[in-house]
Amino acid sequence: MSRRTTPEPGLLGPWQYLQNALFYLHVGVATLLMGLAGIPEVMxxxxxxANRVATRWIGYVLWAARIHMGVTCELRGTPPAGDCIVAAKHQCFLDILALAHALPERNFIMKREVMRVPVMGWYAYKVGCIPIDRARGRDAMRAIGETINKRLVGEGLGQLIIYPEGTRTRPGERRSYKHGVGTIRSATGLPVVPVAVNAGLFWPRKGWGVRPGRAVIEFxxxxxxxxxxxxFMAQLSEQIEHNSDRLMAEAGFMHELAQRD
Structure with missing residues (x-):
């Protein structure tokens, strides 16, 4: 793992943090109400x-982020529409929302524990998200490959979103890419669509201290x-990291870093 010596977005004023708190309260209530109201449609x-309800919810949350905190997303490139693997840089909650909103049949490989969260976990299961038990290592990846192939033969997979680094990273941070995405690619023969982001410049990993601005998500x-x-792994890493660096430079990150060095 390598890391540039730069912090996440700096501290904001009390009003901005109040706006952050209002956003999360707003989204919490909206999630419960929209989730319950959507159950008949899912049934x-x-x-x-489930995808229709999820799309409405994601759009609403992105709208709330703009209203409360002044942060928006710009989408570049062409989102894939068919069965594929989407391998993305992951910096924060905002890039999850932007990716999911752009993809018509999105689903994620996610920690098993997330699937147990009330309302959201049930919808994640219904849209086709695949739980992973990280403690099982290679056995878990083999089971995921079998699940994907069954779906490809049956109802189709959609766009399977994977974060090759395995966790959120700070702007400028690089972690070694895990081989799970390569294993799934080999097992399924699916194309892999890399995604670059700079969302962490505006929305910190832990979700507090969101600052106004336009984040970019690029297919x-x-x-x-x-x-x-x-x-494959070297090519994937190069595409994602080089282009994420480019997007962050466009937002002034490298200039800001050069002033601090």
Missing amino acids: RRGRAG LPAIGPDFPAQA
């Missing part, structure tokens, strides 16, 4: 209904199934 239409050219497996 009637299954996964399609990059897909890496096809014919790309050599032995070079």
Whole structure:
């Protein structure tokens, strides 16, 4: 793991933190109400209904983030529409929302514990998110590959979102990419769409101290199934990290860093 010596977005004033608190209160109430109101649609239409409810909820949360905290998202590139793996840089909650809102049949590989969260966990299961038990290591990845292949034969997979670093990272931080995405690619033969972000410049990892601004989420050219497996991880890392650095530089991150060095 490597890290540039720069902090996350600095401290804001009391009013901004109050706005952050109001946002989370607003979203908490909206999640409960929208989740309960959407249950009949999910029961009637299954996964399609769950995706429709999720899309409405995500759009609402992004709207609330703009109203309360002045943060918005710009989408670049072309979001994929068919079955594929989406491998993204992950810096904060905002990039989760932006990715999920852009993809028509999104689903995630997520920690098993998240699937147990009331309301949200149930919807995550219904839209097709795949739980992972990290303690099982390679056995867990093998089970995920089997689940994906069954879906590909049946109802289709949609866009499976994976975070190759395995956790949120600070702006400018790089962690070693885990091989799970390569394992799933080899097992399924699906194309992999890299995604670069700079959202962590505006929305810190822990969610407090969000600052106004326009975050960018950029879909990059897909890496096809014919790309050599032995070079795949290096290619994926290079595409995501180089382009995330470019997006952060556009937002002034590198200039700010150079002044501090």
